Each structure stands twice: as structure tokens, then as C-alpha cells.
Amino acid sequence: xxxxxxxxxxxxxxxxxxxxxxxxxxxxxxxxxxxxxxxxxxxxxxxxxxxxxxxxxxxxxxxxxxxxxxxxxxxxxxxxxxxxxxxxxxxxxxxxxxxxxxxxxxxxxxxxxxxxxxxxxxxxxxxxxxxxxxxxxxxxxxxxxxxxxxxxxxxxxxxxxxxxxxxxxxxxxxxxxxxxxxxxxxxxxxxx
Amino acid sequence: xxxxxxxxxxxxxxxxxxxxxxxxxxxxxxxxxxxxxxxxxxxxxxxxxxxxxxxxxxxxxxxxxxxxxxxxxxxxxxxxxxxxxxxxxxxxxxxxxxxxxxxxxxxxxxxxxxxxxxxxxxxxxxxxxxxxxxxxxxxxxxxxxxxxxxxxxxxxxxxxxxxxxxxxxxxxxxxxxxxxxxxxxxxxxxxxxxxxxxxxxxxxx
Numbered sequence: 001x002x003x004x005x006x007x008x009x010x011x012x013x014x015x016x017x018x019x020x021x022x023x024x025x026x027x028x029x030x031x032x033x034x035x036x037x038x039x040x041x042x043x044x045x046x047x048x049x050x051x052x053x054x055x056x057x058x059x060x061x062x063x064x065x066x067x068x069x070x071x072x073x074x075x076x077x078x079x080x081x082x083x084x085x086x087x088x089x090x091x092x093x094x095x096x097x098x099x100x101x102x103x104x105x106x107x108x109x110x111x112x113x114x115x116x117x118x119x120x121x122x123x124x125x126x127x128x129x130x131x132x133x134x135x136x137x138x139x140x141x142x143x144x145x146x147x148x149x150x151x152x153x154x155x156x157x158x159x160x161x162x163x164x165x166x167x168x169x170x171x172x173x174x175x176x177x178x179x180x181x182x183x184x185x186x187x188x189x190x191x192x
Numbered sequence: 193x194x195x196x197x198x199x200x201x202x203x204x205x206x207x208x209x210x211x212x213x214x215x216x217x218x219x220x221x222x223x224x225x226x227x228x229x230x231x232x233x234x235x236x237x238x239x240x241x242x243x244x245x246x247x248x249x250x251x252x253x254x255x256x257x258x259x260x261x262x263x264x265x266x267x268x269x270x271x272x273x274x275x276x277x278x279x280x281x282x283x284x285x286x287x288x289x290x291x292x293x294x295x296x297x298x299x300x301x302x303x304x305x306x307x308x309x310x311x312x313x314x315x316x317x318x319x320x321x322x323x324x325x326x327x328x329x330x331x332x333x334x335x336x337x338x339x340x341x342x343x344x345x346x347x348x349x350x351x352x353x354x355x356x357x358x359x360x361x362x363x364x365x366x367x368x369x370x371x372x373x374x375x376x377x378x379x380x381x382x383x384x385x386x387x388x389x390x391x392x393x394x395x396x397x
Contacts, residue, residue: 007257014264018271025275029282036285095292117289122226122375123347 042074042100045114046085049102050076057085064183066176073184076102082188083111088176090169093161094119097128099169103143103177105188113138113170118162125162134163143174197322204326210303211334211384212391217303220294221335222380229351231339233287234294235332237280239325241272242304246324249312256313265308266299273298303331341383346374 043058050057057076064071076083085102098116103109115129128134137153147170149155155163177184208214211221220238224230248268249256256264277295280288288295298304307327312320344350348361348370361368373379 003257003259007260010256011260011263011267014267018267022271022274022278025278029278032282033278033285036282040285041289119290119292121372123370123372 049112090165092165101173201322201326209330225339228339231335239328243324246320250320
């Protein structure tokens, strides 16, 4: 009986201590983690797309509710034109491929795209992020679609699934953009 | 006692180096070593968990009842793994993105539980720290070596840390074509097998 109580007591104390420590650490690192995601994942991709922007597209952002999800929308101004960018994802060979899609609000065409997070094979699928020629194909494509491998996007050699993932992410971005356009316009007007 | 701290530390570096001598904890060994830098990152994370859990298990070894010791070890290990995961997200986010699922999986890495059960629960704190550090550094070096071999063959580069490229064969020999097979899963088995073979050849002398 004594052993039984000891087991229960030891396990209870250990688990509660562990829970307490973790809750504290999670609380204190949360803000930093969010900042890291913004700076290191979305930030570079957004800055690469809008390299000619006259404002700071990472700082100028707002979020819109899309059903249950929250979409962070980044705003850039290039030659007086309004651009928006947000992130979507497509299913790749090694998991989700994150894609930031920059859209010209005036004519609903893609201004540029950039891959953010991925776990594709090094040297094959990973080229979607590293090879600027692949991403460059998306510029000027109509966001309403179709955005498919073969038309108008040429796949990366040896990485058809990754190429499809990126196209799917772009197509999805088109759907989200179509749904949220009125709200985006509203927010943009408020932004000026 | 015949056991010295130096002995416990050094044994992890060669005599009992985890992936090659003990052939333990192969899941991350095969999974993350597509680049040298990922091997190093994963090794350091595992070393941290290993040393911390060894310290705690060794401190609590008299208080933990024998019947629930495994459960207690797992709680301790899981706590440190979650800590590493959060800290890595906060301070080394690019590395976290690459190691991804393998960080939480340190919990079930049999090296960590194995050292807690086989060593730390029977020895004092200082010996346990030496053991954890030795095994951890041995593990890190093995992962780095395997990662280096696979990266140089499979991608033609050697990356020590994010942005620090030691060698790039593509620049040295423009005609070099990377052997892509090596950075994919089957290449991991082949490389590990070859390295095990060499370790055994050297060890037999």
C-alpha cells in the first residue's frame, strides 16, 4: 500500500512540475516565435516578391476572417499601384509546400510568388524555392486561373509533384482572393 | 569505483558511439542527415535532452519507485524535448523548419531512454553528465559525418551551418553532377551501411 501511494505521489508531482514549466516557457516564447515566423518565413518571400515596393510590406498588414481561418494580408505599393500578398499551401512530395502569392489588385494578375516552407527533396523539389526561373513563370498569370502544370506553368524537371503543389497553392490563393476581394478593397481604402 | 568520469565521457565518442556501435536511434540518423548542418542541429538538440534528462533521472533515482520508473523517465524526457522544441522555434527557427517532426520524436529516441535506464538510474550525477555528454557528442559527430558524406555526394556541397558553406564541388568542378540518390531515403541506408562497414574494419584491429 505504501509503495502504491509513493508511485502516485511521485508521478503526480513530476507531471505537475513538468506541466508548469512547459506552460511558463510556452507563454514566454510565444511572442518571439510569432515574430520569427513572420521575419524568417513569410518576410523574405514577401520582400523578394515586392522588391520595388515603396513601403514596408511586412509591416503594413491586416488580417481578414475567411470562414474559420484568419488570413494575414500584406500590402505593398509599387508605382502607386496597390498589391496584396498572402500565404497558401499545396500538398507536395514531402508535406505541405507554403506559397506566398502577390497579386496586383488593379487587374487581378499575379505579380509574383515565393515558396516559404517546404520539405521537398534537396536538389529536385527544393528547386521550387531556389530556382528563380520557376517562380518567375507565375508573374502576369491571371489569378482566376487556370494555373496548372503544363498550362501556363512548366514543371520543374524531376519534380512534377512539387510543381503541382505550387500550382495548387496558387489556384487556392485565387479562390481565397475571389472570396475576400470586397473586404480586401475595403481594407485597402482604409489603409490610404 | 573503477569508473572514472573521463572513461564515461570518452566511451561515447568511439567505443559505444550510438548509431554505429550500439546501432540505436536510427530513425533521426536516417531521416535528417540530408545535409551536414541538419545532422549537427539534430545531434545538439539530442545532446541537450540527453544531458538534462540524465541529470534529473540521476538526481531522482532514489525517489522514483522501480515499478513506474519508465513512466517517470518518459515524463522527464518529454518535458525537455518540448522545451527544446519551443526554444528552437524561438531562437533557431530555420533549423526547426528543417528538422520538423524529428524534434518531437527525440522523446522516443531509444538512446535517450536507454541511457536513463541503463546508466543514469544507477549512477551519480557527475558520471551521468559525463555519460550523457559523451554519448550526445558521439551521436552529433556521427550524424554530422553521415550528413557530410550524403551532402557532398548528393548535392555537391558541405554546409556547416545556415549560410556557412565549406565546399561547393559545383564551383570547383563545373562538370560535377550530384548523385541525387544519396540525399533520398535509400541513400541514407547505403551510406550508413558503408560507414558501419568501415567502423567495423577499423575496430577489428
